[in-house]
Amino acid sequence: MPELPEVEVVRRGLADHVVGRRIETATLTGARVARRHVAGPADLSERLTGAEVRVADRRGKYLWLVVQAPGDDPHALVVHLGMSGQLLVEPPDAPREKHLHASFDFADDGPQLRFVDQRTFGGLALTELVPDPYAGSHHSHGVPVPVGHIAPDPLEPAYDQGAVVRSLKRRHTAIKRALLDQGVVSGIGNIYADEALWRAGVHGLRETSALTKPTLARVLDHARDVMTEALGQGGTSFDALYVNVNGASGYFDRSLNAYGRQGQPCDRCGTLIRRETFMNRSSHYCPRCQPRPRMRHVHVVEAKE
Numbered sequence: 466m467p468e469l470p471e472v473e474v475v476r477r478g479l480a481d482h483v484v485g486r487r488i489e490t491a492t493l494t495g496a497r498v499a500r501r502h503v504a505g506p507a508d509l510s511e512r513l514t515g516a517e518v519r520v521a522d523r524r525g526k527y528l529w530l531v532v533q534a535p536g537d538d539p540h541a542l543v544v545h546l547g548m549s550g551q552l553l554v555e556p557p558d559a560p561r562e563k564h565l566h567a568s569f570d571f572a573d574d575g576p577q578l579r580f581v582d583q584r585t586f587g588g589l590a591l592t593e594l595v596p597d598p599y600a601g602s603h604h605s606h607g608v609p610v611p612v613g614h615i616a617p618d619p620l621e622p623a624y625d626q627g628a629v630v631r632s633l634k635r636r637h638t639a640i641k642r643a644l645l646d647q648g649v650v651s652g653i654g655n656i657y658a659d660e661a662l663w664r665a666g667v668h669g670l671r672e673t674s675a676l677t678k679p680t681l682a683r684v685l686d687h688a689r690d691v692m693t694e695a696l697g698q699g700g701t702s703f704d705a706l707y708v709n710v711n712g713a714s715g716y717f718d719r720s721l722n723a724y725g726r727q728g729q730p731c732d733r734c735g736t737l738i739r740r741e742t743f744m745n746r747s748s749h750y751c752p753r754c755q756p757r758p759r760m761r762h763v764h765v766v767e768a769k770e
Contacts, residue, residue: 467546469618469652470692471700471707471715472528475552478710479521479530482554483578486571487517488532493589498566498580501545501590509591513542513569522604525618525651531594531606541609543590544580550587553579554710599623618652619689620696630681633673640676640684641669641743653688656701656724659749661688663723668755669748675758694720723749 467475491513493499499506513532519539520531529541544552553562554576567580567589580589594607599616601623602608608615617623629650633643643649644658653661662669664687667680676684695701699715708714718725722732727740731751740747 466548466654467707468526468654468657470695472523472526473696474700474709476521476523476528482710483518484521486573488513488569489572490514490570492568494566497585498588501588512591520606524612524615525647527612527615529609539594539606541592541594543592543609543611545587547586549584550582551708552710553581553712555579615647615651616649626685630678633681634678636673638673639670640667640673643673655746657688657692659724660691660722666754668750668757671758
C-alpha cells in the first residue's frame, strides 16, 4: 500500500490541478467506490455537486480534499487509495480506464479528476471535519473524523519526536510493530520501516523498551530522512499501480537498501539480505548489520522466495 511519500506526491498533484475549482458533476460507477460513505453513492454525488475544492490535505498515509458546497460548512472527501487506487488528472475526452470508478467534471471545463482502482480496495467518503487534537497543527480546517486518532507524521509541524520517543520507551513491543502503528507515528509503512531499521542497524524485533532513547530517536530520524529522499524521487513504485496524478511512477525503488532485496548483498557489509514474515508482511534485514535479538517464545518463519 502507498506510504507517506507516495500519498504526498498525489496530494501535491491535487493541490496543483484541483484546488480552487468547483465540481460541476461527480459521477460514481457502482456502489463499491462509496461503500465507506454510509448514505451511498447517490448521496455522495449529490453532496459534491457544486462544491469547491478548498484544500488538498494529508496526514501520514491518509489523504483528503476539503470541499465546501454553497451555504454549507467545509467537509472532507476522504480518499482511500487502498492497494491500487489512483487519482488521475486527464482531459474529459481521454479514453475511459478499464477500472474507472469515479470521475469529477469541473465548472471551468478543464481536465477531469478520475479515481481508478484495479483491485477495488480503495474508495471515497464524505465526512465532517473536527479540530486537530495535536498542537502546532497546520490543518486549519481540522481533520476528518476517521483521521482524528492518527498521530502526526515526521514531516508535519505537529510532530513531536521527543514525545514519540518517550511513548516508544514505555512500550513492550517490537520496534517495527511500533513504527507501523499509525497511532504512535503516522506515514511509515512496511517499506520505509525496513529501510529506517536497516540504516539504524536495528532489527525489527528489538523491543522498544530495551532500546535507548538515542537509538529510538536515530530510527525515527532515519525514517524521516528516507521518506524525504523517496519523496524527492516521486515515491516508490514497484509496478504501474502507484503513480502521480499525471500517471508517472516514482523511482525510489532503485535506491532501496533492504526492502525487496532478499538474496542480494547488503550495501554495507556484503551479507545477503534476508526476508522473514512479520505481521502478515515481509521484513527485510541484514543478519550481520541487524542481529536478531534473543527472544523467548517467538516463532519467525523464513519467507519463501
